[in-house]
Amino acid sequence: MKVGIVGCGFIGTELSKFIDENNDFKLIGLNDIDKSKVDILIKNLNQKPKLMETDELIHKSELIIESASTEAVEKILKSKNLDKKHKKLLVMSTGGLIKDPNLLNKIKNCLILLPSGAISGLDAIKSVVGKIKSLRLTTTKPIRGLESAPHITKNRINLKNLKNKKVIFEGNLKEAIIGFPKNINVAATLYLASKFDDMQVKIIADPTAIYNTHEIEVIGDFGKIKTTTNNLPSENPRTSYLALLSAINILKNMKNNIKIGN
Ligand SMILES: NC(=O)c1ccc[n+]([C@@H]2O[C@H](COP(=O)([O-])OP(=O)(O)OC[C@H]3O[C@@H](n4cnc5c(N)ncnc54)[C@H](O)[C@@H]3O)[C@@H](O)[C@H]2O)c1
Incomplete structure (x- = not known):
C-alpha cells in the first residue's frame, strides 16, 4: 500500500x-x-x-x-x-x-x-449511540502540556506558580475546541464516536502530574461506562505515547482477518 x-x-x-x-x-x-x-x-x-x-x-x-x-x-x-x-x-x-x-x-x-488515540472505551461508547443521557470528559495534564493554549493566554492564567491541581476550564465541546485547540483531539474523537451533542469537558492543570489522564463517564439507559486512561507523554509533552501506539495498531490491523471489538 x-x-x-x-x-x-x-x-x-x-x-x-x-x-x-x-x-x-x-x-x-x-x-x-x-x-x-x-x-x-x-x-x-x-x-x-x-x-x-x-x-x-x-x-x-x-x-x-x-x-x-x-x-x-x-x-x-x-x-x-x-x-x-x-x-x-x-x-x-x-x-x-x-x-x-x-x-x-x-x-x-x-x-x-480514526485511531482511539489517547483514550479507552470507544468500543462500548459506539455501542450505546442514541442511548446516552450524559457524557463527561475530564482531562488532567501536567503544566507543560497546557501552556500557551488560547484559553490560558486570554484569561491570563498563571500556570507557572501553580502548587496544587486546579480546574482551569469547564465548558462544552465547542468552547473547549476554541480554548485548547491542540489538546482537543480526545474530545473530538469522543464526540464523533458517541454522536452526543451535549458533552461536558473539564480540564485540570496539575503541576505534580506525570500522566496525561483522561476520565470518561457516560450515563444512559444501558447503565454507566467509566474509563480512566493514565498516559505517559511522548517526546511531545502534549501527545500521549498511547496515541502513537493506537495509530500503529490501525496499520497492523489492516492485514488481520480477525477484528476484535466493534
Ligand atoms: N487523536 C488523538 O488522540 C491524538 C493524540 C495525540 C496527538 N494528536 C494530534 O496528532 C497531531 C500530531 O501530533 P505530534 O505529537 O506528532 O505533533 P508534533 O507537533 O510533534 O508534529 C506536528 C508536525 O506537523 C507539522 N504541521 C503542522 N501544521 C501543518 C500543516 N498545516 N501542514 C503540514 N504540516 C504541518 C509541524 O510542523 C510538525 O512537524 C497533532 O495535531 C496532535 O494534536 C492526536
Missing part, C-alpha cells in the same frame, strides 16, 4: 519508521510546513519518500496519514484528490474533522480511519 504522511513531528516520524520496516507499506511522500523536518526524516529512512505538496501526496497515496494539525485536516478534506474509492485517510488531529461538519459529511468514498 502506497502511503503519504502529512506532518513529520513526533507521530509522523515514528509512523514513518514503522512503515519503513514493514513490507506491506511503501512510504512514497512526506509533507510538513517545516521542510527541514522532511529532509531530516528522509535521511533516516531506507525507503526514500519524496517531499510532496499536499495535493500531490493525496493523489499518489492509497493511504494518507495526517499527523500535523487541525488546519492540515481541513486542507486534506478540501482536496479534490481525496474522495476516491480506493483511498484511506488516517486522521490524528480529529478536532479538524468537527470544526466544519460539512467538510467531513461530503466525503463519501474515501475510508476515514
